[in-house]
Amino acid sequence: MTKGRLEAFSDGVIAIIITIMVLEFKVPHGDDLSALHSLVPVFVSYVLSFVMMGIYWNNHHHLLQAAQQVNGRILWANMHLLFWLSLMPFVTGWMGESRFAPWPVALYGVDLLLAGFAYFVLTKALVAHHGRDSHLAAAIGRDIKGQLSLVIYLVATPLAFVNTWLACALYVLVAVVWLVPDPRIEKTLTAREK
Amino acid sequence: MTKGRLEAFSDGVIAIIITIMVLEFKVPHGDDLSALHSLVPVFVSYVLSFVMMGIYWNNHHHLLQAAQQVNGRILWANMHLLFWLSLMPFVTGWMGESRFAPWPVALYGVDLLLAGFAYFVLTKALVAHHGRDSHLAAAIGRDIKGQLSLVIYLVATPLAFVNTWLACALYVLVAVVWLVPDPRIEKTLTAREK
Amino acid sequence: MTKGRLEAFSDGVIAIIITIMVLEFKVPHGDDLSALHSLVPVFVSYVLSFVMMGIYWNNHHHLLQAAQQVNGRILWANMHLLFWLSLMPFVTGWMGESRFAPWPVALYGVDLLLAGFAYFVLTKALVAHHGRDSHLAAAIGRDIKGQLSLVIYLVATPLAFVNTWLACALYVLVAVVWLVPDPRIEKTLTAREK
Amino acid sequence: MTKGRLEAFSDGVIAIIITIMVLEFKVPHGDDLSALHSLVPVFVSYVLSFVMMGIYWNNHHHLLQAAQQVNGRILWANMHLLFWLSLMPFVTGWMGESRFAPWPVALYGVDLLLAGFAYFVLTKALVAHHGRDSHLAAAIGRDIKGQLSLVIYLVATPLAFVNTWLACALYVLVAVVWLVPDPRIEKTLTAREK
Numbered sequence: 001m002t003k004g005r006l007e008a009f010s011d012g013v014i015a016i017i018i019t020i021m022v023l024e025f026k027v028p029h030g031d032d033l034s035a036l037h038s039l040v041p042v043f044v045s046y047v048l049s050f051v052m053m054g055i056y057w058n059n060h061h062h063l064l065q066a067a068q069q070v071n072g073r074i075l076w077a078n079m080h081l082l083f084w085l086s087l088m089p090f091v092t093g094w095m096g097e098s099r100f101a102p103w104p105v106a107l108y109g110v111d112l113l114l115a116g117f118a119y120f121v122l123t124k125a126l127v128a129h130h131g132r133d134s135h136l137a138a139a140i141g142r143d144i145k146g147q148l149s150l151v152i153y154l155v156a157t158p159l160a161f162v163n164t165w166l167a168c169a170l171y172v173l174v175a176v177v178w179l180v181p182d183p184r185i186e187k188t189l190t191a192r193e194k
Numbered sequence: 195m196t197k198g199r200l201e202a203f204s205d206g207v208i209a210i211i212i213t214i215m216v217l218e219f220k221v222p223h224g225d226d227l228s229a230l231h232s233l234v235p236v237f238v239s240y241v242l243s244f245v246m247m248g249i250y251w252n253n254h255h256h257l258l259q260a261a262q263q264v265n266g267r268i269l270w271a272n273m274h275l276l277f278w279l280s281l282m283p284f285v286t287g288w289m290g291e292s293r294f295a296p297w298p299v300a301l302y303g304v305d306l307l308l309a310g311f312a313y314f315v316l317t318k319a320l321v322a323h324h325g326r327d328s329h330l331a332a333a334i335g336r337d338i339k340g341q342l343s344l345v346i347y348l349v350a351t352p353l354a355f356v357n358t359w360l361a362c363a364l365y366v367l368v369a370v371v372w373l374v375p376d377p378r379i380e381k382t383l384t385a386r387e388k
Numbered sequence: 389m390t391k392g393r394l395e396a397f398s399d400g401v402i403a404i405i406i407t408i409m410v411l412e413f414k415v416p417h418g419d420d421l422s423a424l425h426s427l428v429p430v431f432v433s434y435v436l437s438f439v440m441m442g443i444y445w446n447n448h449h450h451l452l453q454a455a456q457q458v459n460g461r462i463l464w465a466n467m468h469l470l471f472w473l474s475l476m477p478f479v480t481g482w483m484g485e486s487r488f489a490p491w492p493v494a495l496y497g498v499d500l501l502l503a504g505f506a507y508f509v510l511t512k513a514l515v516a517h518h519g520r521d522s523h524l525a526a527a528i529g530r531d532i533k534g535q536l537s538l539v540i541y542l543v544a545t546p547l548a549f550v551n552t553w554l555a556c557a558l559y560v561l562v563a564v565v566w567l568v569p570d571p572r573i574e575k576t577l578t579a580r581e582k
Numbered sequence: 583m584t585k586g587r588l589e590a591f592s593d594g595v596i597a598i599i600i601t602i603m604v605l606e607f608k609v610p611h612g613d614d615l616s617a618l619h620s621l622v623p624v625f626v627s628y629v630l631s632f633v634m635m636g637i638y639w640n641n642h643h644h645l646l647q648a649a650q651q652v653n654g655r656i657l658w659a660n661m662h663l664l665f666w667l668s669l670m671p672f673v674t675g676w677m678g679e680s681r682f683a684p685w686p687v688a689l690y691g692v693d694l695l696l697a698g699f700a701y702f703v704l705t706k707a708l709v710a711h712h713g714r715d716s717h718l719a720a721a722i723g724r725d726i727k728g729q730l731s732l733v734i735y736l737v738a739t740p741l742a743f744v745n746t747w748l749a750c751a752l753y754v755l756v757a758v759v760w761l762v763p764d765p766r767i768e769k770t771l772t773a774r775e776k
Contacts, residue, residue, distance in 0.1 A: 005255055006199055007587055012209030012400075015594030018668065019602060020213060023674040024221070027606070031680035036689075050668070054661040061587055061657070075255070076373075079248040086212065090219040098225035107230075179658075185274070199449055206403030206594075214407060218415070269449070270567075273442040274465035280406065280438070284413040311461075329528055393643055400597030408601060446756075463643070466762075467636040474600065474632070478607040486613035534689055537600070 003070045006078060010060055013082045017089060021046055024093040042096035045108075049092040050113065055178040056085060059119070066136040077118070077125040082188065084107050084115035105164045109157035112171065116150050131153045147173045197264045204254055207276045211283060212247045213340035215240055218287035239302075242365065243286040246306065249372040250279060253313070260330040261320050271312070271319040278309035299358045303351035304366065306346060310344050343368045390460050392478045394466060398448055405477060412481035433496075436559065437480040443566040444473060447507070454524040455514050457458065461478035465506070465513040467497065472503035493552045493567055497545035504538050504571045537562045588660060589640035592642055595664045599671060600635045601613050606675040607763055621683065624678035627690075631674040632751065634694065637760040638667060641701070648706055659700070659707040685744045691739035697732050731756045742767040 024042055070078075078176035091111045095104040123140050130136040156170035218236055222229035233277075267338045289298040317334050324330040350364035412430055416423035458466075479499045483492040511528050518524040544558035606624055641745035642663075652660075673693045677686040705722050712718040738752035 002259070005205060008202060008250060008590060009209055010204045011587060011591045012206055012594055015591055016210055016213040016598055019595055019598040020217065022671055023217070023602065023605070024755075025669075027675040028678050029674065031676075032299050032685050040255055047665075050665055054658070057591060058654070058657055060659075065584075072252070072677070076248070076250055079252075082212070083244055084639035085242075086216050088217075089216055091223065093221040101225035103226050103230075141286075186607050196453075199399060202396060203399045203403055203445060208408055209406040210404055214411065217411070266446070269446055270442070273446075275437055276406070277435075280410050281413075282416065283410055287415040287421075291415050294420035297420045297424075346566055390647070396590060397593045397597055397639060400603055401596055404598055404601040408605065411605070412604060460640070463640055464636070467640075470600070471629075471632055474604050475603055475607075481609040482613075485609050489613035491614050491618075503658065 003064055003067055004073060006070050007064050009080060010055070010064075010082065014053060014057045014060070014085065017085055018050060021049055021053075021092055022090045024089065032041055035121050040165045042093070045092045045096035045100075048168075049088050050173070051175050051179070052171075053085070053088065055175060056081075056115070056119070060179070063104060063123065063126065063136075063140070066139040068130065070126075070135075074122070074125045076130060077122040081115060081118035084111055084118050087111050100164050100168065102161045103162055105167050106157050106160035109153050109160060109167060111170065113150060113157060114172070115155035116146065116153060120146055120150065141190075142193075145177060148177065197258055197261055200264050200269060201255075203248060203259050203353065204226050204258075204272060205251070205356060206277070208247060208251045208254070208279065211279055212244060215243055215247075215283045215286055215380070218283065218290060218328070228316050233292045236287070239286045239294075240288035242362075242369070244342055244366075245369050247282065248280070250275075250309070250313070250368060251289065257317065257320065257330075257334070257364050260261050262324065262330075262331045264320075265323055267321035268316070268319045271316040274313035275309060277311050278305055282309075293385060294358050296358055296363065298356045300351050303347050303354060303365065307344060307347035308350060310340065339371055342371065391452055391455055393453050394458050396450075397468065398466060399445070402441060402445045402448070403417065405473055406438060409437055409441075409480055412477065412484060416479070426482060428488045430481070433480045433484035434490075437476050437565070439563050439567070440475065440559075441476065443563060444469075444507070447566070451514065451524075451528070454527040456518065456524075458514075459517055460519060462510070462513045465510040469503060469506035469510050470497055472506050475499050476503075479534075486558065488552045489574045490549045490552055493555050494545050494548035497541050497548060497555060497559065500562070501541035501545060504534065504541060508534055508538065527563065531575060533565055536565065539541075585646055585649055587650050588657060589643075589646050590681065592646075592664065593639075593661060596635060596639045596642070599667055600632060601666065603631055603635075603671045603674055603715065603756055605673065606678060623681045624675070627674045627678035627682075630750075631670050632758070633757050633761070635667065637757060638663075638697070638701070641760070645708065645718075645722070648721040651710055651711065653706075656704070656707045656711060656746075659704040663697060663700035663704050663769075666693055666700050669693050670697075682746050682750065684743045687749050688739050688742035691735050691742060691749060691753065694756070695732060695735035695739060698728065698735060702728055702732065727759055730759065 024046065025039060069102065077191075088111065091108045092103070095108045098104040120131035120143070123143060123146070125139060127134070129135045152170050152174050156167045159170065200248065215366045218240065219233060282305060285298070285302045289295075289302045292298040314337070315338060316338070321328070321331045321334060346364050346368050353364065354361035412434065413427060416427065428452060476499060479492070479496045483489075483496045486492045508531070511531060511534070515522070515525045540558050540562050544555045546557065548555035604627065607621060610621065618715075670693065672687070673690045677690045679732065680686045700723070705728070707727060709716070709719045711721060734752050734756050738749045742749035
């Protein structure tokens with residue numbers, strides 16, 4: 001089974017998730033700067049989620065670039081990832097509108113945790129299909145970043161009830177870790193082309 | 195006529211349907227767990243519809259993988275399928291917001307029935323174009339699952355007025371039947387490649 | 389300039405237009421059949437617009453299948469067509485919610501007229517680029533259907549103020565004319581492949 | 583890394599942005615012409631933003647047509663551009679609903695400025711990857727238009743507090759400058775193909 005439609009479908013879903021998040025910005029009733037004031041937390045949560053979705057798209061892009069073919073199990077592992085990502089507009093909107101209240105911040109972390117776990121499952125399904133000696137398996141390696149992210153989310157989510165800003169700082173930390181481009185996959189891909 | 199744009203267009207429509215269903219989750223006004231409580235039935239109906247849409251995308255993917263080309267009749271049979279799928283966000287939202295009341299649960303079943311019937315018509319149009327001896331026809335076979343689904347929907351829909359949970363259990367049953375990957379098409383495709 | 393991205397972008401826009409039209413179906417507050425009653429005109433207008441968008445996607449598909457390449461002028465002629473199509477959710481929603489009042493029905497016709505005119509301009513831009521002797525020009529031919537549609541819209545729009553149902557019947561007539569597959573383009577394409 | 587998925591993802595996001603802008607047109611409650619009257623400023627701002635998004639898609643299309651491959655830095659420069667474009671539905675809606683009040687008009691200019699700057703950064707990232715002697719670098723040239731646009735936005739934004747129509751006239755001026763097709767890139771592309 002070719003991977004083209006899986007990529008196209010995932011691109012479509014991620015593109016729509018990113019874009020409908022902006023629908024949470026309700027056009028304010030006033031027409032001066034103070035009308036924007038109440039939108040600041042919504043904007044901050046939007047920026048964070050936009051970056052997170054960008055990271056997922058980027059990693060998904062790299063991952064499937066390294067893949068050669070897909071099977072039914074991979075299709076469903078991918079659908080599972082898209083499910084948790086599809087809840088991002090909701091958890092982002094709730095976090096922003098509640099001005100970063102404990103429960104919404106914790107739920108945001110839970111969704112990130114489940115999406116991260118789904119991504120982990122997807123990599124496992126891909127490695128199982130391509131073999132442990134494949135370039136894909138080499139490219140993914142031990143996936144320190146992915147597992148570190150899950151640990152940080154696990155710590156950050158309960159922290160939301162102690163200090164919401166600390167929890168958010170940890171979410172931002174994960175984003176920063178991933179924003180640094182992953183040299184392993186690019187290196188392996190480059191090596192393969194030689 | 196090549197099938198590329200038909201696949202791309204269907205991917206787009208299904209991706210958007212899946213994603214705008216999440217817009218039915220209105221961000222709650224409260225900021226604690228009780229605010230989420232009223233969203234539970236909306237979430238449950240969302241999960242069911244997400245899985246159903248995933249199954250349709252998956253089957254559509256398999257079906258068109260086996261197809262070689264399309265004609266005007268196939269384009270319209272596909273459009274007909276997309277029409278009933280496009281009503282999924284509405285019937286899902288109504289079922290969730292009414293907390294699984296009889297009429298919304300029945301209407302949900304009617305939409306599933308019509309989408310299933312449209313899928314059946316699409317397979318017929320594809321087989322008519324490729325011939326009864328084609329790999330596609332072999333891959334579809336007698337389509338027991340598809341016809342079984344239609345029968346279950348026919349039974350489940352009136353049952354919604356007797357016991358909504360029984361009707362929903364039957365919808366879930368159809369999903370489970372399809373979630374098991376279809377070995378026939380994959381087998382035929384693999385055989386063809388040899 | 390290759391036509392691939394123009395097709396992909398148009399597919400995306402048309403897929404989204406079709407799908408967001410369904411957002412006009414607001415989930416009703418009641419949970420029985422009477423709650424659906426007020427949605428009937430919205431549904432009827434949705435069906436009509438879905439068919440119209442399907443026709444546009446189908447014709448667009450055929451047209452660009454016959455095209456070999458595009459230029460800046462064609463890109464903008466296509467964007468112009470997408471502009472009028474992008475207003476379809478609005479005019480459809482207004483027509484449905486006003487229960488087919490004269491002004492909304494007339495505005496619907498105006499939008500169809502302008503979209504039809506934009507399609508005509510797009511065919512002219514494509515023929516100008518490919519030459520009068522090209523397969524594309526032969527495939528489009530004298531475009532009787534396209535010009536007939538424009539004439540019907542021109543008649544139907546003012547008729548909306550006399551009898552809205554007559555105007556709507558004429559819109560449906562245009563849809564029926566187009567639903568019959570266009571043998572000319574398919575014939576020319578088939579001839580070329582030989 | 584191939585550019586295909588970057589193009590597809592950008593197409594998706596831009597297509598959705600263009601299409602959800604139309605959701606700002608709330609279906610009016612009345613059913614005659616006066617009901618449309620209050621939508622005129624929303625329509626005008628929609629037309630302007632549609633043209634702007636069309637220009638971005640067009641330029642993006644040309645730019646990536648000239649590109650051969652992408653890297654992580656280019657992916658993020660592209661994501662950065664999509665971020666500012668994703669705010670277009672919001673700033674467009676606010677400008678329209680406030681009937682072109684000073685703050686919304688200024689914010690619209692700020693978003694255009696930041697999107698224009700992000701496009702500039704994207705061209706730099708592409709040139710850095712392809713080399714100063716590449717066809718891409720030659721195609722982009724000194725990018726007078728891009729830099730001129732940034733200067734006009736810088737002038738127009740504060741002008742919104744003096745005279746909103748003057749600011750809007752300058753935004754329209756930028757659109758007109760770009761609507762004239764860019765002969766340099768097309769010329770270089772044509773030359774390369776020879």
